[in-house]
Amino acid sequence: MDWKTHSYRVGSHVWEGDGIPPAGPELDQFISDARKCIEPWLSAVFQSEHFNLLIGSGFTTAVALTAGGSATGMGKVVFGSAFDDKIDVHAAASATKMGRGSANIEDQFRSALAVYEGLLVTDSAAAAALKARMDAQLLLFLKSLLESERRIKDAASLDHLQLAQTLLQSFLLSCASRTASRERLHIFTTNYDRLIEHGCDLAGLRIIDRFVGAMNPLFRSTRVEVDVHYNPPGIRGEPRFMEGVVRLTKLHGSLDWHYDKALRTIRRLGIPFAARADHTDLPKEPIDTVMIYPNPAKDVETTAYPYAELFRDMAAATCRPNSVIVTYGYGFGDDHVNRILLDMLAIPSTHIVIIVYSVDERVKAFCARAREAQVSLLVGPHFASLETLVQHYFPKPALDYITSRLADVLRHRPTPAPAAPVPGPAGTTPEVGA
Known part of the structure; x- marks a missing residue:
C-alpha cells in the first residue's frame, strides 16, 4: 500500500485516498460504496471461531472527545530527583529499542524503578527520596485517570453524554x-x-475475568473456564450459552487493583467509575500497592505473577487456528504485545483487523512483518472515527434472528414468473409496467 491518509483493505477490496468528500451527497455515496465492502467483511470476521478485541488508549480518547472532554495523556513527567537526566536517557533508549519511538510515562517509571532497586543496595536514603518522588507522580497519574473518567461521565451536555454512551454500548455490543x-x-x-x-x-x-468474589474480588492464578449458561423452558439436561457474556483481560493492570503486602494477594477495590481524587481507597504510596504496569511491588514473585498470567491468557486466546483479533486505538508501541500478535499470525488461518486514526512507522513496521492476506486495514480519521465506524461500518449490534429468518424465507421462496404483456390499443404491445 501507498499508506495514504485514508484507506481500507478488506478481503479483495482496496481503496486509498488523501481526502474524503465533504458532507453532502458525495459523502453519502462514498459511505454507501465503502459500506458494501466493509460491513459484510466485518460481519464475517466478528463471527469467527475465536474472536478477540484489543483496545488501546485511542479508544478512551475517542469516547472522551465524543463526550466533549479529553483523555489522560501518556506524556513524560518530571520526578524532580537527582537522577532525572539519567532516567530520561535510559527511558529514551528503552523506548527506541522496543520500537515505541519517543519515551512516555511508562518508560520513565520502568527506568526509575530500575534506579530505585539499585539504590536500595547502595544508598537507602537516596532510594527513599526517589521513591517519594515516584509515589507523588504515580498518584497524580492515578488522579488524572479518574479525572478522565469524570470528563466522560460528566459530559459537556446531555446530548454529548447520550451520544458517548450510545457509541460505547454499540461498539461493545457489535463485537x-x-x-x-x-x-x-x-x-x-x-x-x-x-x-x-x-x-x-x-x-x-x-x-468474566480472573477475579473471584463479590465484596473484595481476589485475583486467582488458576485459569478456570467459568461461564454462564441457562436451560431453555421445557428442556432438561441441555444447557445453552447466555447472551451478553464477554471475557476481559487488562494486560497492564488497572487503577483499582491493589497488592496487599501482608497477605501477598491482589484484590480489586471498590473505587467507583469517575471517583473523586480524594477517594479513601486511593493509596498514599501507590508504588508499593497499585498494580499497574510496570510496577514491581518490590517483590520478584509478584512482578512476574500478575502480568505473566495476563499475557499467557492473551497468547492462549489468540495463538490458535481460526482466531481473529480486531485492534482499535492501539498504536503498536508495546513490543511484548506485538510479539504475541506476530506469533498468532504465524498460523495461516488467523487474521488481524487494524483500525487506526493515522499510520506511523510502528504500524508500518508491524504490517511489513505480517502476511498481507492476513491483515485487514481501516486507516484514517474517517474510518477510525468512533461515530462513523459504529453507525456505518460495524455490523448491527444484535443477534437479529428475525432478519436472519426473513432472509432464509426469501432465499427459499420461488421467484414468481414475469407477468405476461398486455396488448395495447391498435395492436401495440406496451412494455411491462408501463
Whole structure:
C-alpha cells in the first residue's frame, strides 16, 4: 500500500485516498460504496471461531472527545530527583529499542524503578527520596485517570453524554453479539481506566475475568473456564450459552487493583467509575500497592505473577487456528504485545483487523512483518472515527434472528414468473409496467 491518509483493505477490496468528500451527497455515496465492502467483511470476521478485541488508549480518547472532554495523556513527567537526566536517557533508549519511538510515562517509571532497586543496595536514603518522588507522580497519574473518567461521565451536555454512551454500548455490543455456538468475545486492553467495564455495565454485558468474589474480588492464578449458561423452558439436561457474556483481560493492570503486602494477594477495590481524587481507597504510596504496569511491588514473585498470567491468557486466546483479533486505538508501541500478535499470525488461518486514526512507522513496521492476506486495514480519521465506524461500518449490534429468518424465507421462496404483456390499443404491445 501507498499508506495514504485514508484507506481500507478488506478481503479483495482496496481503496486509498488523501481526502474524503465533504458532507453532502458525495459523502453519502462514498459511505454507501465503502459500506458494501466493509460491513459484510466485518460481519464475517466478528463471527469467527475465536474472536478477540484489543483496545488501546485511542479508544478512551475517542469516547472522551465524543463526550466533549479529553483523555489522560501518556506524556513524560518530571520526578524532580537527582537522577532525572539519567532516567530520561535510559527511558529514551528503552523506548527506541522496543520500537515505541519517543519515551512516555511508562518508560520513565520502568527506568526509575530500575534506579530505585539499585539504590536500595547502595544508598537507602537516596532510594527513599526517589521513591517519594515516584509515589507523588504515580498518584497524580492515578488522579488524572479518574479525572478522565469524570470528563466522560460528566459530559459537556446531555446530548454529548447520550451520544458517548450510545457509541460505547454499540461498539461493545457489535463485537459481543455472537451466535451461541461460538466462543465468547475476549477483550484485551492496555488501558488502566475502567471505561470498558463502565460500557459493559451500561450495555448489560456480564464480564468474566480472573477475579473471584463479590465484596473484595481476589485475583486467582488458576485459569478456570467459568461461564454462564441457562436451560431453555421445557428442556432438561441441555444447557445453552447466555447472551451478553464477554471475557476481559487488562494486560497492564488497572487503577483499582491493589497488592496487599501482608497477605501477598491482589484484590480489586471498590473505587467507583469517575471517583473523586480524594477517594479513601486511593493509596498514599501507590508504588508499593497499585498494580499497574510496570510496577514491581518490590517483590520478584509478584512482578512476574500478575502480568505473566495476563499475557499467557492473551497468547492462549489468540495463538490458535481460526482466531481473529480486531485492534482499535492501539498504536503498536508495546513490543511484548506485538510479539504475541506476530506469533498468532504465524498460523495461516488467523487474521488481524487494524483500525487506526493515522499510520506511523510502528504500524508500518508491524504490517511489513505480517502476511498481507492476513491483515485487514481501516486507516484514517474517517474510518477510525468512533461515530462513523459504529453507525456505518460495524455490523448491527444484535443477534437479529428475525432478519436472519426473513432472509432464509426469501432465499427459499420461488421467484414468481414475469407477468405476461398486455396488448395495447391498435395492436401495440406496451412494455411491462408501463
